[in-house]
Structure formats: C-alpha cells, structure tokens
Amino acid sequence: MGSRLSALSGRLDKLYEFDREPVTADKLQPWTKFAGLYAGEHVAATEFVIGAFFVLHGVTAGDLLLGLLFGNLLAVFSWTFICAPIAVRTRLTLYWYVRKVAGPGLMAIYNIANAVLYCILAGAMIAVSATAVGLAFRIKSPSLSDILPTSLGWVLIVFVLGTLFTLLAVLGFEKLSRFAQVASPWIFVIFIAGALAALPRLGVRPDLSNLVEIARTKIWTGVPVAGQAKLGFGHILFFAWFCNLAMHVGLSDMAVFRYAKRWTYGLFSAFGVYPGHMLAWAASGVMVAAIGREMNPGLMAYETAGFAGVGALLLAGWTTANPTLYRAGLALQTVTPNWPRWKVTLAAGAATTVLACFPVVFMKLLDYVALYGLILMPIGAIVFAEHWILPRLGIEPFRAEKLGWVVNPAALAVWAGTLGVVFLLPLHLYFKWLPGYGLALASYSVLSAFGRKKAAGGAR
C-alpha cells in the first residue's frame, strides 16, 4: 500500500512540477486581477437550481435576504482571514503544502477524492443544461423526487451533451476558458433580465409599489412545496457560507491567493459571491416562482428570457463543466500512468456523463454541495493547525516531510475520524461542518503534540 501510494505521489509531483516553487515577487498580481477572476467564476448553471430550490424549500424573503447577506460575508471573511494569509505567507498551492504537512500518500488520496467530487459536480451542470435542450424535443424533465433516469429521451440528451462537453474539454481547455471569461458577464445579465421579465407576470407594478408584498406572498412565501423540508435563516446563512467551503476553509484557493500582494485581497472574493450567490440566486427564485414553482431550469430560462435564456443556460453549463472536467482529469491522471491528458479527460467525461443521467445529481444539489465541502474540510483544518497552531504550541511543523512519511498517520486519523463523528452528529447536514472543523483543529493539534512527546520519549 505504501509503495503504491509513493508511486502515485511520484506521478502527482510530475503533474504539478511547475507549481513546486513559491511564487516569486515579480509574479505577484494587482487587486484588479482578483476582482475580475472572482467576478467571472461564480455564475454557473447550478445557480439556476440553487436559488430556485430556496423557493421550493419555503424560505421567507427576509430569511433569504439576511441569510445571503451575512452568509456571503462569512464566506468572504473565510477567504480573507483563513485562506489568503496562509497562501501569502507560503506562496504555495494547497497541493504542495498538504504534501509537506500530510505526506504524499495522503495527498494522492485527497486528489482522487477531489476528482470524484468534481465529476459529480460537472454531472450536475450537464444535467441542468440538458433540461434546456429537452424543451426543444418536448422531453419531460425529471421531477423533484426522481433519482434514476426518467426516460430514454432524457438519457440520450444527457449523453449527447456530455459527449459534446467532454470533446470540447479534450480539444482545448485554454481557448475555452478564455471564452468562458467572455460569456460570464452576459450570463449574469441574462439572470437579471429573466427575473425582471418575470416580475410583471407575478403581478409586480412598474412603480415597484407592491414588490415587497409580491416577494412575500408569491415568491419567498415561507411555505415549502410537497416533499421538501422547510429551510430558515440559519440554513441559508450556512449554505451561503459553505457553498465554496473547499475553496476558502478547505484552502483550495491558495492556488489563487499565492499570487496576491497582500492577504487582504481575499476581500475581493466579494466581487464573485454577491453577484453570483446573492443576486443570481434571488433572480432564479423569481424565475421559478413565475413558472409555478416547477424545478425545471430549462423552462425557467425559456419562459423568462426566450432563446437567449436557453443559450445562457447551455453556456453556463458548458463553461463551468469544462474546467471542472479538466480538473477532474488532472487529478485522475495520478491513477492512470502513461495516459495522455486527452485520454484521462475523456475517461472523466464518460464517468461524468453517466452520472449526469441520474437526476438525483441536480435534484439533491443543495445536499451534495454540503457534502462536497464537508468531505474536504478536515484537510483545510489540518493545514491551518499545522501552519498557525503547532508553532504556537512549540511543536515542530512539517514532520511528515522531515521524516519522509508517505502518510502522516495523525492527519489520516483526523480526516477519517472527523468525517465519522460529523456524520453521527444529530445536526442538519448544513450545520455539521462547523463543529467538525473545530474538532479537526483540536484533535490534530492534540495528536501532533502526543506524537512529538512519544518521539521525544523514544529518543531518550
């Protein structure tokens, strides 16, 4: 097992060899780059589903507004006070930092877990886009309770879209990512256009005199649709906070902030979350209310913005599934020795396409987003403890690197143990990560202190 993990980590190192060195001072970027990057990254096809789900879960207008306002603020603070300071001090990617902290073997396991999670996320994006294409062929979209594929037509559409997205990802990531930057502001504008166009249908007067009343009685009514649990202020606050948990608390965005001149650049994440995770979610809520609270992103887009809406949904799915497939491929390359990049991306795309056929990947998207962050969160806590807490306790950091461990046993135990404990916690899924984070921080610090004492005892 140890030698297999070593071989895996060797391949990973080759993939990331260009990111091995800390970023040099001449490569640091101005704040405008960070504002632009975040502004362009947070309007995905899944925003059509998330905001609509809040309506179906019976969120009230006040809970939505306050929950998103403060939840997104907590997310921005997490980028600013947790992720950016470590990135600016180390100038390394999470990959190389976890390797120093937890050993190359654990890094390989982390990468594979990430790849699987990326594939499911890309699958959700393909499925959301498929609802738009389904309209043209009069193929019924799956309903809220559907888990398995609902018809041959649905499977065919997902298969065609998945194949197309995968082939485009195989053909060229760089050009497509530049096109995504072009499409991004327009997709956001289409969200706003769709919501504005839906308002008269809901009865909002042009002078906006009854906007608040309509918002309370026809959009965010506080009454969930049949079969959906009621969500309140706390759920929305936590959802907005954890929906990018892997990136901020989980420290994935160290890859971005290692180029920042100052840790305060973390504040520029607000340029992404407030338009994408507040305005776009509110807009999709208005759109779903206008079509009679039916979870059908394609119908929402078409009924409120016509073919431009359908195009925006397709482009949003494509431009966000593409980098997700690319990243999944990159991570999977560790277990496919000697495979060229195109072959790995093709394999990731095939797996993603199969997953996308199952409506559960987007009908349970809110829960999936929670699980995604929860599974990767303990690694962020371990790195945080190693960086900030251990030196203050007088414990030597980076023992895994210094002693040449393939896997840091304390890190593996904390990752697995934290997940085991949080799944048993009698809390709503959305609230589990916070006590889990505290537990991971504390248990890793204690285990590291214990490990050092034992080593010191052995040396005597």
Next chain:
Amino acid sequence: MKRVVYAVLALLSLALCLLFPIRLFLGDVTFVRYKFGLIFSSLAWLVFATLWAAGGKAGKKP
C-alpha cells in the same frame, strides 16, 4: 483602435441586454419584442466581446 471600437460595441450590446427587460417591466415593449431584442443584443455581445478579448493580450491567471 479596433480594440476600443469592439469594447464600446460589446458594452453597448450588454447594456441593451439589460435595457430590453427594463422596458418590458415598464410596459414599453411586448414580450415578443423583448425576446427578439434580447437574442440579438446577446449575439452582438458574444461577437464583439470575443473580438475585444481576442484583440488584447492573453490574460494572466493570478
């Protein structure tokens, strides 16, 4: 110079994408006209913004 022209045309197209739904909301245009206006201004944005982006230096990812 060309790049500036493309930038202006792209931004105008994006502004039009917002203007049509505002005019629909105010009751100045019909839903059909709104949908046509939105699709044409969208196509204009995608064309001019692509030309604008292609005319500049390749962006450095931070």
